[in-house]
Amino acid sequence: MAIAGVGQTPYRRAHADASTGDLVFRAVSEALNDAGFDRGDVDAVVAGVAPDALAGVNCIEKSVIGAAAPPGAPFFRVNTGGATGSSAMLAAMTLVAAGRADVVVAFALERMGQAVTSQQVFNTIFDPIYEKDFVLTTITMAALRASLLMARYGYTERHWAALAARNHRLALKNPLAHLHRDLTVEAVLESPLLAWPIHLYEACPMSEGACALVIAAGDRLPGRGPVAWVHGAASYSDSYAMGDRFDRPEGTLVDLVTLRRAAEVAYRQAGIADPAKEIDVVEIHAPFSSAEVMAYPPLGLCTPEDGPAYVDALIDGDAGGGSGGGGPGPVVNPSGGPMAANPVSATAMIRIAECALQVRGAAGDRQVDGARRAVATGQGGATQFSSACVLAAEPPGGP
Amino acid sequence: MTDTELVTVDGVWNFQYRYFAGETASRFFAELRDERRIVGRRCPGCQRVLVPARSWCDRCFLATTEWVAVGTEGVVEAFTVLTAAFPGLPEPPLAIAYVTLDGAGTALLNFVDGLDLADIDASAALLLDRPRVEVMFHDERHGRMTDFHFRLKD
Amino acid sequence: MPACFVDGLAVEIGPPDPARNLTELIFQTVRRALDDAGRDIDEVDSVVIAAHDLVDGRSLSSMVCAPAAGAYLKDEIRLGDDGAAAFSLAAARLEAGEARCSIVAAWGRASEGDPDAIARALFDPITEGPFGLTELTVSALRASQWLGRHGRNGSADSARAAATERRAAAASAHPGAARRLVAAPAGVRPPAAGSGMASPPPAVGAAPWPLRPGELPCWADVAVAMVISDRESPVRVAGIGHGSEPYSPGDRDLAGLPGLTLAVRHAWPSQRAPGDVDIAELDGLTLFDEAIAAEAAGLATPGEGLRALAADGRINRSGGSAAGYCAPAMGLTRIAEAALQLRMPERSTHRYGGQSAPGDASDGGADCAPARSARWALATGSSTVAAQTHTAVVLEAQ
Numbered sequence: 001m002a003i004a005g006v007g008q009t010p011y012r013r014a015h016a017d018a019s020t021g022d023l024v025f026r027a028v029s030e031a032l033n034d035a036g037f038d039r040g041d042v043d044a045v046v047a048g049v050a051p052d053a054l055a056g057v058n059c060i061e062k063s064v065i066g067a068a069a070p071p072g073a074p075f076f077r078v079n080t081g082g083a084t085g086s087s088a089m090l091a092a093m094t095l096v097a098a099g100r101a102d103v104v105v106a107f108a109l110e111r112m113g114q115a116v117t118s119q120q121v122f123n124t125i126f127d128p129i130y131e132k133d134f135v136l137t138t139i140t141m142a143a144l145r146a147s148l149l150m151a152r153y154g155y156t157e158r159h160w161a162a163l164a165a166r167n168h169r170l171a172l173k174n175p176l177a178h179l180h181r182d183l184t185v186e187a188v189l190e191s192p193l194l195a196w197p198i199h200l201y202e203a204c205p206m207s208e209g210a211c212a213l214v215i216a217a218g219d220r221l222p223g224r225g226p227v228a229w230v231h232g233a234a235s236y237s238d239s240y241a242m243g244d245r246f247d248r249p250e251g252t253l254v255d256l257v258t259l260r261r262a263a264e265v266a267y268r269q270a271g272i273a274d275p276a277k278e279i280d281v282v283e284i285h286a287p288f289s290s291a292e293v294m295a296y297p298p299l300g301l302c303t304p305e306d307g308p309a310y311v312d313a314l315i316d317g318d319a320g321g322g323s324g325g326g327g328p329g330p331v332v333n334p335s336g337g338p339m340a341a342n343p344v345s346a347t348a349m350i351r352i353a354e355c356a357l358q359v360r361g362a363a364g365d366r367q368v369d370g371a372r373r374a375v376a377t378g379q380g381g382a383t384q385f386s387s388a389c390v391l392a393a394e395p396p397g398g399p
Numbered sequence: 400m401t402d403t404e405l406v407t408v409d410g411v412w413n414f415q416y417r418y419f420a421g422e423t424a425s426r427f428f429a430e431l432r433d434e435r436r437i438v439g440r441r442c443p444g445c446q447r448v449l450v451p452a453r454s455w456c457d458r459c460f461l462a463t464t465e466w467v468a469v470g471t472e473g474v475v476e477a478f479t480v481l482t483a484a485f486p487g488l489p490e491p492p493l494a495i496a497y498v499t500l501d502g503a504g505t506a507l508l509n510f511v512d513g514l515d516l517a518d519i520d521a522s523a524a525l526l527l528d529r530p531r532v533e534v535m536f537h538d539e540r541h542g543r544m545t546d547f548h549f550r551l552k553d
Numbered sequence: 554m555p556a557c558f559v560d561g562l563a564v565e566i567g568p569p570d571p572a573r574n575l576t577e578l579i580f581q582t583v584r585r586a587l588d589d590a591g592r593d594i595d596e597v598d599s600v601v602i603a604a605h606d607l608v609d610g611r612s613l614s615s616m617v618c619a620p621a622a623g624a625y626l627k628d629e630i631r632l633g634d635d636g637a638a639a640f641s642l643a644a645a646r647l648e649a650g651e652a653r654c655s656i657v658a659a660w661g662r663a664s665e666g667d668p669d670a671i672a673r674a675l676f677d678p679i680t681e682g683p684f685g686l687t688e689l690t691v692s693a694l695r696a697s698q699w700l701g702r703h704g705r706n707g708s709a710d711s712a713r714a715a716a717t718e719r720r721a722a723a724a725s726a727h728p729g730a731a732r733r734l735v736a737a738p739a740g741v742r743p744p745a746a747g748s749g750m751a752s753p754p755p756a757v758g759a760a761p762w763p764l765r766p767g768e769l770p771c772w773a774d775v776a777v778a779m780v781i782s783d784r785e786s787p788v789r790v791a792g793i794g795h796g797s798e799p800y801s802p803g804d805r806d807l808a809g810l811p812g813l814t815l816a817v818r819h820a821w822p823s824q825r826a827p828g829d830v831d832i833a834e835l836d837g838l839t840l841f842d843e844a845i846a847a848e849a850a851g852l853a854t855p856g857e858g859l860r861a862l863a864a865d866g867r868i869n870r871s872g873g874s875a876a877g878y879c880a881p882a883m884g885l886t887r888i889a890e891a892a893l894q895l896r897m898p899e900r901s902t903h904r905y906g907g908q909s910a911p912g913d914a915s916d917g918g919a920d921c922a923p924a925r926s927a928r929w930a931l932a933t934g935s936s937t938v939a940a941q942t943h944t945a946v947v948l949e950a951q
Contacts, residue, residue, distance in 0.1 A: 016405050016407070017405055044795070049633065050613065051606055051612035051613050052606055052607060052612075052633075052674075053412055053606070053612050056410055056412045056678070057674065057675075057677070057678060058605075058607050058671065058674035058675045058937070059605075059633065059675055059937045059938060061633075062675075062800050062936075062937055062938045062941050062942070063677055063800045063938075064800070065797060065799065065800055065941070065942075066799060066800065069797060071797075071799075072796050072797055072798075072811070072812060072815050073795075073797055074795030074796070074797065074942075075795070075797040075942050076632060076634055076638055076642065076942075077632060077633040077634050077936075078630065078631070078632055078633070079606065079613070079615070079631055079632070079633040080613075080615060080630060080631055081613035081615075081616065087630050087631075090630070091630060091642060094642065094645045094646055094649050094651060095645055097649035097650070097651065098645040098646075098648035098649040099648065099649075100645055100648070114410075116486075117485065117486045117487065119485040119486075119487075119488060120485065120486055120487035120488060121612055122612070123487070123488060124610075124611055124612045125611060125612045125613040125616055126611075126616075127611075127617050128416075128418045128610070128611060129418060129420045129421075129424050129574060130424065130451045130507070130508075130544055131508055131544070133543065133544050133545050134495045134508050134509060134510060134544070135481050135488050135489055135493055135495060136495075136508070137485070137488070139481075139483075140479050140481055140495065143479035144477040144478065144479050144495075144497065145477070146479075147477055147478055147479055147523070147526070147527065148476070148477040150527060151477075151527045151528075151529065192482075192483060193482045193483070193519065194481075194482060194483040195479045195480060195481045195482060195483070196479055196480040196482065196519055196522075196523050197479075197523065198479075200483075234628065235628055235629075235630070236626055236627065236628060236629075237600070237619050237620075237624040237625070237626070237627060237628070237629040238620075238625070238626065239457050239458065239620050239625055240457075240616050240617045240619070240620050241457075241505065242477075242497060242506075242508075243450075243476075243497050243499075243505045243506035243507050243508065244447075244449070244457075244458075244505045244506075246476045246477070246497065246499065246505075246506055248458075250626065253477070257626070258626070261626065380613070381613060381615075381616040382616070384616055384619075385629075408678060408679050410678050410682075412674070414607065414610070414666065414667065414670055414671065414674075415666075415667060415670070416610035416665055416666050417664075417665060418574065418575070418610060418665060419569070419570070419571045419572075419573065419574050419575070419662075419664075419665065420571075420574055421571070421572060421573045421574035421577050422572040422573070423574075423577070424574060454577050454580075455576075455577065455580040455581075455584075455621070457580075457620035457621065457624075457625045458625050459594075460580075460584065460587075460594040460623055460625070462580075462584070
């Protein structure tokens with residue numbers, strides 16, 4: 001099966017001129033046009049919407065059913081927090097692989113432009129009995145990991161700042177990105193400290209928008225333009241309690257055990273043995289620059305111990321040039337990643353959408369030359385839910 | 400037709416809940432309040448002492464059994480210092496850390512004291528070193544996680 | 554449809570139990586389902602959950618809840634839909650060859666939150682919010698439209714009374730009836746067991762007109778889990794279907810459930826007519842929703858739904874929403890009830906009000922046990938908003 005079409009609205013702090021239905025309609029229509037299908041071809045719809053509190057409407061996806069689904073169609077809603085967008089893709093794939101549907105629209109909607117503040121909402125994701133009294137939020141939970149990465153592997157505050165600056169610079173070529181900022185490392189380090197060691201510019205913005213994918217079975221595709229073939233995809237869920245995951249046989253809190261397993265399975269399905277050589281583009285779901293480094297070892301880009309050196313190489317241009325030259329290894333986050341736009345429900349789907357555009361040669365100014373294979377990651381909860389999705393320009397097993 | 404002024408409507412998202420802590424957590428809280436003890440429960444599968452006490456182990460998918468009191472000293476596994484204020488959350492600066500107490504198989508979360516939070520870099524440097532901390536029980540205890548906090552040991 | 558069987562199940566419905574927190578309730582129910590299936594957690598390679606953040610009182614509630622449902626290092630996904638949809642997705646994973654043995658779990662504790670406040674938040678803040686619409690008021694709108702069409706001048710009154718009585722009797726006859734639930738007046742949370750407060754009787758006028766107190770759901774704490782797999786068992790999953798409807802109540806045929814009709818049509822193996830079920834467990838918030846569901850599912854002609862609920866012994870032996878209700882657990886509960894009725898009297902793993910059900914059919918009450926020759930069961934589940942999307946599942950006894 002393949003992703004036959006992609007649709008995205010621009011991502012902004014608020015789309016004050018758009019109703020929720022408008023956002024979904026725009027993304028879904030664009031994806032259907034891109035795929036060469038119309039709404040009547042759609043057999044089922046999977047909607048991805050993360051915590052309802054961000055939009056301030058309970059089950060907002062139900063209110064926009066008409067913007068995405070033909071009347072009466074099977075309609076599911078997925079909510080796995082940050083991983084929602086990739087979970088929606090995986091659920092859509094299940095329906096196609098099961099033969100329940102040939103053409104599925106998966107869309108992810110984020111309406112957090114309606115939220116006045118998000119950190120208070122994010123405080124409510126944590127255990128109300130044992131943990132709620134301590135300022136746990138998405139920022140502090142990322143900071144806890146960042147401090148652990150520094151203690152264990154020797155990362156520094158400069159690494160976090162440099163990765164943030166790099167992502168922002170890449171986003172300058174992405175017209176859909178929410179933030180377009182050309183930042184120096186110093187500017188990032190001088191931005192307000194939110195929770196040590198994380199500075200404001202190392203954290204994602206609050207963004208809203210919608211993203212849609214059209215997933216189609218192989219036999220519905222002949223005669224259409226280039227598509228992004230799915231070569232592998234997997235997801236795993238971990239224990240909730242952070243306190244249970246510091247040291248255990250399966251791996252530490254920062255080893256991203258679930259991403260490691262998801263990537264292993266996805267790579268195996270895709271027949272990829274040496275990802276650093278065989279993958280051209282990687283889109284990592286990391287809402288904080290420090291979180292990005294936890295994905296490198298599971299994706300096969302470097303070992304955990306070599307992480308700081310790998311980051312140095314990425315920053316200096318000695319790595320991550322893709323097959324177009326400029327250092328070995330895939331290009332990381334050509335879209336600018338979640339640093340530049342983080343519509344929570346959609347972020348993980350956007351990583352997949354961007355990879356799809358890359359392998360089709362349709363990524364505009366942010367196109368990586370010669371990109372043929374790409375992998376997208378998704379993250380949800382406090383590094384609890386992970387997914388990996390491998391896309392390629394050719395069908396599995398050759399053209 | 401003239402340009403239309405965009406309408407926004409104010410709303411409040413405010414839901415009341417009462418969360419049942421359950422027997423196991425209730426006993427954990429009672430031990431804190433009445434005995435100044437921190438207790439965990441052992442999983443018969445992996446033998447870990449889960450702290451704070453939980454009635455089931457998600458790794459083995461088994462009910463936990465034995466109550467075990469753990470030490471009141473331990474080591475900092477990870478920390479952060481909250482420095483920015485957010486609506487609805489306590490005022491910064493605040494240091495929080497996960498600490499594995501002696502005898503426990505898991506770490507638990509609480510505030511950390513004994514730091515000069517006016518000097519964040521110095522505080523962070525101290526905490527990065529996986530220092531040992533001790534549990535400070537409060538004089539007034541209510542049977543909640545806030546009945547104690549961690550303090551850096553000298 | 555590729556091989557998909559019900560391996561094990563467990564249902565827990567009861568008044569609030571402060572001795573257990575939400576994750577403990579989930580863990581214990583999923584554990585019992587695994588034990589019922591005779592399976593080890595290591596044999597499970599998929600977990601599909603249905604839960605709502607607002608019901609659970611925790612944003613991204615699957616963070617704390619998924620591990621309780623057996624998700625540790627497993628391929629787990631959470632739907633913000635009724636549990637029957639989770640059952641469907643889990644079955645699809647088996648059909649796709651992505652998994653061989655899946656846990657399916659759904660829950661809702663009406664006692665931890667305020668069901669009315671949660672329901673009010675379902676409606677558009679600009680067009681419907683100002684009028685305080687809840688799912689219960691939409692059910693009342695359905696009832697008034699249905700009565701307008703089929704029950705003028707009191708012509709449906711006796712069927713209505715009889716259906717209410719049968720529903721209450723079925724709910725009472727269920728194991729655990731000693732700790733009976735009482736319909737909670739709108740806006741009032743059931744008091745915790747042992748809190749010293751007696752359950753208040755339903756207040757007169759608490760039911761939105763034209764609904765009557767006996768037609769309302771009984772808010773309860775519900776947790777339900779099933780294990781489905783490719784391993785042969787006495788209950789086979791024969792068909793699954795889905796349907797959906799527009800969002801706004803004003804855009805819908807409120808006296809019908811066209812989305813459910815679609816779902817049932819897709820779920821039935823093509824050679825059988827919908828009327829041929831031996832067992833039907835139909836999800837519905839109130840008596841009228843259940844009656845309309847009976848009509849939509851083809852078990853009664855339009856206008857005959859209440860009579861069917863009163864007299865058709867195949868329908869909702871469990872007592873439906875009178876036996877305990879909390880979204881989004883009910884579709885999966887209906888599937889579990891249907892499976893149980895298909896395989897009774899061999900085993901029962903029900904627990905109502907904290908007490909285990911005896912494993913003997915004679916304790917279940919005559920009304921509970923279906924005819925020995927029961928072969929086909931239909932179960933339905935409907936999701937927000939006010940039964941907008943539907944899942945239908947057909948089970949076959951082997």
